[in-house]
Amino acid sequence: FHSSGAIHSLYFDYYIQQQQRHGGRDRHGGGQLKLMNHGPWGQASSYNSIAVRDEIKLSAREQVTAVEGTVGNFRDVDEPVITSLTFHTNAGRKYGPYGGNGKQGTPFSIPVGKGCIVVGFWGRCGWLLDAIGVYVSPQS
Template sequence: MERRSAAKVGLWGGSGGRPFDIRPSATVPRRLNSITLYHSDGAIHSLYYDYYMKSQRRGGGGDELKLVKDGPWGQRYSYDSIAVHDTIKLSADEQVTSVEGTIGRFRDVDEPVITSLTFRTNAGKTYGPYGGASDKQAGTPFSIPVDNGGVVVGFWGRAGWLIDAIGVYISPI
C-alpha cells in the first residue's frame, strides 16, 4: 500500500483543553470531504470533519478510497441555544488551500481560544468566517496558507469546552 506523508503545521491558539489529532492509520488522509462547525458570536465551539484515505480492498484487487470521520472536538451540544451549526461539503475536485482565523478571549474562559475560522479552496470559494465577535475585538489573526501545490487534509489541536487551538495537516495533491 502506498504511504504518503503529510506535514503537521501549527499550533495556533491557547493551551487549554486536551489534545486532539487524526486517528492513527496506515496512510494519511487523501482529501477532505466535509467540515462541520458549531460556532457562536465569539468562539468556535466544536469541530469535526471527514476525509478520504486510501485503503486496500479486502481480498486484494487494488486500493479504494475509504471515508473516515474524525471528531467531534469541543462541546457541540452544550450550546444548542447559542451555537450555529454549519457544514461545508466540498466537491470531489475541491481542496482546502488556506485556513484563516482569530485567537482571543471568550466569556470567562481563562485561556485564549479560536474565535473565528475561514476556509478557502482551490475552486476560489471562501467558507466563513465562522464565529467572530460582535464587539469588533475578534482577536489576533492567524493564517495558514498552503504553498507548493499542497492541500489541507486534516486537523489537530486542543479542545475542551471550546476549540482552544488548531493546526493542520498539509499533503501534496
C-alpha cells in the same frame, strides 16, 4: 462544527478509495469508498451552541488550501480561544468566517505551501477550541 462568538467544536470526515485486489491486480479500476472521521474537538453543547451548527461540503475536486481565523477572549473563559475560522480552497472559494465576524481578536493564518493541500486537521480544546493545526500533503 458548532460556533457562536467562538468555535465550540470541530469535526471532519472524508472518503478514501479502497482498492479491491483480486489475483494481485486492481479490478474494475475502483474499489469502495470508506468513510473516515476525526474529532470532535471541543464541546458541541458548550455555551448553548448546540443549535448553531455549520457544515462545509466541498465538491469532489475541491480541496482546502489555506485556513485563517482569529484568537481572542470569549465570555468568562480564562484563556484565549479560536474565535473565528475561514477556509480557502483551490476552487477560489472562501468558507467563513465561522464563529465571530473575523474582525475581533488576533488574526492568524495557516498558509499551505505552493502545490500542497490540507489533508487533515487536529485541534486542542477544553470547552472550546483553543488551537487548530493542519496536516499537509503534496497535491497529486
